[in-house]
Amino acid sequence: MRAVVTTAAGDVRVMKVQERPDPQPGANQLLIRVKAAGLNFADILARQGLYPDGPAKPCVMGYEVSGTIEAVGQQVDPNLTGKAVIAMTRFRGQAELVAVPTTQTFAKPGHLTFEEAAAIPVNYLTAWGLLVAMGGLKKDEAVLIHNAGGGVGLAALDIAKHIGAKTFGTASAKKHDFLRARGLDHAIDYRNQDWLPILMSLTNGRGVELVIDPLGGSNWKQSYRALRATGRMGVFGMSVASASGIAGKWRALQAILSMPRFNPIGLMNRNRAVFGLNLGHLWDEGEKVAGWMREIMRGVAEGWVRPQVDHVFRFDEIREAHSYIEQRRNIGKVVLVP
Numbered sequence: 060m061r062a063v064v065t066t067a068a069g070d071v072r073v074m075k076v077q078e079r080p081d082p083q084p085g086a087n088q089l090l091i092r093v094k095a096a097g098l099n100f101a102d103i104l105a106r107q108g109l110y111p112d113g114p115a116k117p118c119v120m121g122y123e124v125s126g127t128i129e130a131v132g133q134q135v136d137p138n139l140t141g142k143a144v145i146a147m148t149r150f151r152g153q154a155e156l157v158a159v160p161t162t163q164t165f166a167k168p169g170h171l172t173f174e175e176a177a178a179i180p181v182n183y184l185t186a187w188g189l190l191v192a193m194g195g196l197k198k199d200e201a202v203l204i205h206n207a208g209g210g211v212g213l214a215a216l217d218i219a220k221h222i223g224a225k226t227f228g229t230a231s232a233k234k235h236d237f238l239r240a241r242g243l244d245h246a247i248d249y250r251n252q253d254w255l256p257i258l259m260s261l262t263n264g265r266g267v268e269l270v271i272d273p274l275g276g277s278n279w280k281q282s283y284r285a286l287r288a289t290g291r292m293g294v295f296g297m298s299v300a301s302a303s304g305i306a307g308k309w310r311a312l313q314a315i316l317s318m319p320r321f322n323p324i325g326l327m328n329r330n331r332a333v334f335g336l337n338l339g340h341l342w343d344e345g346e347k348v349a350g351w352m353r354e355i356m357r358g359v360a361e362g363w364v365r366p367q368v369d370h371v372f373r374f375d376e377i378r379e380a381h382s383y384i385e386q387r388r389n390i391g392k393v394v395l396v397p
């Protein structure tokens with residue numbers, strides 16, 4: 060089979076399409092013929108050598124796919140063969156074939172394209188974990204979604220609107236029209252403006268009940284200041300470090316040095332909470348995550364989960380796909396097809 064291989068740490072030239080042996084489904088596994096695979100920011104960070112959770116290189120990344128069941132392993136119903144599915148993969152998804160435990164697989168809704176289906180798991184599960192499971196967002200509360208035009212940002216917007224929260228989002232200015240059309244109440248240009256005073260003025264000086272922040276570094280200090288009493292801040296990324304080579308290492312160091320340090324007494328006296336979410340560390344909580352996925356699939360059926368595919372690249376365009384995300388050109392998901 061053909062697979063997208065991160066051959067080493069470096070710039071986009073380390074990305075190659077190579078032949079690999081076909082995987083075989085083990086017991087309680089399905090072999091999926093991949094029709095579409097999500098490309099995530101983590102894949103970019105892994106290539107840059109800034110993603111400690113990634114496998115040793117050379118490696119095939121890929122946390123999510125859609126496709127059809129090609130074969131089944133022992134203890135799996137053979138009648139499943141040919142069915143269309145969505146799956147969460149612990150890497151190796153960016154390939155023509157991938158073997159996945161049945162517990163990480165869900166029926167693909169018929170009205171979604173394979174590209175839309177592959178855009179769901181990482182973005183919506185992350186957003187669900189942040190807003191619902193850990194952030195406890197409620198109707199009429201205010202939420203600030205940083206990087207609102209990214210895949211996770213748009214998923215968070217869908218969920219926040221479904222809950223009935225008031226939505227604030229930061230993004231590059233050119234993404235604002237799209238975000239407003241998707242229902243964002245207030246878009247803030249965080250690249251050319253100091254976003255905190257703007258948010259405070261929009262909220263009459265009160266701040267918001269929930270901030271979700273994948274930027275990291277000193278931005279986490281600002282996000283914490285944006286919380287009103289009973290506010291929660293969910294941290295889930297370090298986008299500010301993104302760069303190839305020594306520049307990335309330097310930015311990561313700067314981000315770590317400029318992070319806030321939280322004091323439990325301070326949290327208590329300010330009535331605030333800080334939490335973190337790393338979806339890639341929830342593989343031992345499969346039942347819990349499957350429950351989140353069922354809620355998300357209900358959202359697909361009801362129409363309030365709207366996976367937004369910005370661009371579809373072929374495997375052999377993988378370098379362009381990485382550059383597209385690094386240059387901040389995507390609004391929503393970038394998807395790969397074999």
Ligand SMILES: NC(=O)c1ccc[n+]([C@@H]2O[C@H](COP(=O)([O-])OP(=O)(O)OC[C@H]3O[C@@H](n4cnc5c(N)ncnc54)[C@H](OP(=O)(O)O)[C@@H]3O)[C@@H](O)[C@H]2O)c1
Binds near residue numbers: 210234301385391
């Ligand atoms: N912890 C978890 O479980 C988890 C899961 C998924 C994602 N994440 C994290 O969430 C963040 C967003 O992920 P995503 O999948 O939504 O990303 P995405 O769809 O690829 O969106 C990328 C966007 O990030 C913004 N951005 C901010 N800083 C950037 C930088 N230094 N370089 C390039 N783009 C930058 C840009 O939007 P603007 O033009 O609007 O700035 C860009 O378009 C990433 O940090 C990712 O690692 C964490």
